Amino acid sequence: MPTTLAQLLARPELALRLLTPTTADALDRAIPWVHSSELPDPTPFLSDGQVLLITGTPDEVDPYVSRLVAHGIAGLGFGTEVVRDGTPDALVDACIRHGLPLFEVPYRTPFIAIARFVADRAAADAYARSTWALRASRAISLAALRPDALGAVLAELARQLGHPVALVATSGAVDRVFPDHALDGAARDDLAAAAEPLLRARRRAGSTVVLSGRPFALQTLGAAGRLRGVLAVGGVDDLDQAAQQVVTGVVALGGLALEQSRATDAARARLRTAVWRALRGGDRELAADIAEPLFGPLPSGPVRIALLTGSAVEAAVERLELTPAPFFARDGDTIAFLLPVDAPPSDTVPLADLAARFDLRGGVSAPVLLPELPTGVGQASAARERATGDAPVRAFDDLASAGMLDLLQSGDARAVAAATVAPLFAADPTLPAALRVWLDHNGVYDVAARELGIHRHTLRARVTEAERLLTRDLSTFAARADLYAALRTI
Structure with a gap:
């Protein structure tokens, strides 16, 4: 683990002395590096979380300390007996006001000793994480040799990281979760919903989602245009560079395992197709022989x-x-x-x-x-x-229950029907409706005329006009049926 301010202050060989009241959170804050500078404003050369060491008193103490705190500096060390004896009271007061931990560095402790202690701890931590990553990668590679390569790889990844791992198939369903009960039903549904946009985009992508109160990193598996699924890894906030490297390796292995699984699935799919085509060809005995051992009896x-x-x-x-x-x-x-x-x-x-x-x-x-x-x-x-x-x-x-006329509701049928009755609409827009009523009453003029509120001779004249416009004899059943179908379709 990286060095903390508490660990730095606890080293007896450094003999550092804390001068300000400091919270436990401030003492437990990780220190990535220690830097020394006598510049009036060293913040452009510092990073968040670092410790600054100085020997001189700043010209404007309060603004100086305020800038350090705003920049995220974790602590300030003052080296005594180099420029002056003891730590300036003004600097102590300013650090107390702004909540910046201030410690005194005795003359016998060189700044390089403090920096070296932090650097050695960082190097040891990096070596330990690199060693862990190598061992984890080796264990995952060995897992890939098992019969269920994909399941074994994901289970080993979950064990190595200490966080849950899940796989969403290209169908959008959650295929596997390790450990088995890491996600409940609601979390599985949320994971599937979060993965669906990535799968629909059909390109390599990643995102994050919160499941059961824990953040998960999502990463697509496979090449763009040929995605094989989405890998979900929990505890994304706790994954350092070494853990991310291991996950990257699993993404590659997972894609390979899914490609192999896809080859098996493709073979099963071809057998299913063979069964179906044998059934369509009338060879039920062959279809049953192929289907029963793999898919059960037909x-x-x-x-x-x-x-x-x-x-x-x-x-x-x-x-x-x-x-x-x-x-x-x-x-x-x-x-x-x-x-x-x-x-x-x-x-x-x-x-x-x-x-x-x-x-x-x-x-x-x-x-x-x-x-x-x-x-x-x-x-x-x-x-x-x-x-x-x-x-x-x-x-x-x-x-079947709707009848034959219902089948006429299609684009082609509507286009033909519109062309058929177009002369009627052009001559008199009310004529098609009158003909529909007449045909609904089986061509009986008296009944249809009463419903239309006109004289039967008027209706007969309108039918005669329709015959002229359509150039067809509406006394025949075929002509009436064709016109009725057209009127029903438009």
């Missing part, structure tokens, strides 16, 4: 096919790997799920939450058996096409 009863699509499917897959879930597989920019119809709620995937978190869009089919998987995929795809920002996951059951 569902034997009815399932719902769910499809999620978006640019962040990779991060979503990583999150799914960390949580229990039914069988899923990535196929290009799509995540496909087999959701057993009879599964308990605890075994289902919160698709809406997943879609909202990673900005995905999805659809869920009606119940189908695995031999009917292509039908389920078609239904899920149709439902996905109807997903919106407010409803990121749509169910095919809802689409």
Whole structure:
């Protein structure tokens, strides 16, 4: 540990004598260096926490002491019998007023002896910390050789630092914490929230956050554009340069371990994709043989096919790997799920939450058996096409119950509908609404005319005008159905 003023005063060979009343905090303040100067204002050449040694009395004692205190000087030593005998009373009074510790240095104690004592202690402390850093780095390197390299490295780092260490995966979930119970549920949520902006930025970065009343330093792992997670190290205020060097080494090792883990995960992902494609190709026996030893048996009863699509499917897959879930597989920019119809709620995937978190869009089919998987995929795809920002996951059951006309609510359909009825709006803006009422009443003029508040002959004339504008005969079912769909769509 660095030298303190109390330790300096306690050295019998230096024979220093404290002249002012001093608080325990002032005596325990670390001293990085000792400097001597007879300048009227030596503060430009001093640093915070240093001790200043002088032999002469300043011309203006009170302003001199005030400047030293404002600059953060930890103590002032006065060498006697060099320029004068004893310490000036004015200097003692000024130090008492400003709260600056003042001690007397006898003639037989050279200033260099005081400076050397502090320097030797600083050198010994630096050597001890360097030795610790080497030993800690060696222990962490050996931990990297264990089967779970990443977990072993982080556990050893937490042990060496004496502070908690956590890892946030690229999915945004807290993957590991050492020691196990260092963070409660609320702290884990706060850590995930603090790490999310760093992961979304997709570049190397760091920040700090307070968790359970303790400051944590956050540092991304991996290269820019290919981040592998965020390392969180507690007790950041207590980490000196040696500890920071050890943490820097762990950042490199952690990135390497995550790359290795990523290779394993990529192999599992390819097997998942192979199972899914075998199912789509109708080879259920091959799919079951691949899936059972790695992912468990495939569902034997009815399932719902769910499809999620978006640019962040990779991060979503990583999150799914960390949580229990039914069988899923990535196929290009799509995540496909087999959701057993009879599964308990605890075994289902919160698709809406997943879609909202990673900005995905999805659809869920009606119940189908695995031999009917292509039908389920078609239904899920149709439902996905109807997903919106407010409803990121749509169910095919809802689409089916809404009927065929509801499917016309798309950009292409609205563009065609607008072009179809444009001549009507151009001729008479009220004409489309009248035609809608007429068609709603199955083309019965009397009933529609009463609702519109006009004579049936007037309504018949308006329908005839619409036929002329649209160049089509509205006495046929096909023409009426086409116009009705257009009026429903705009």
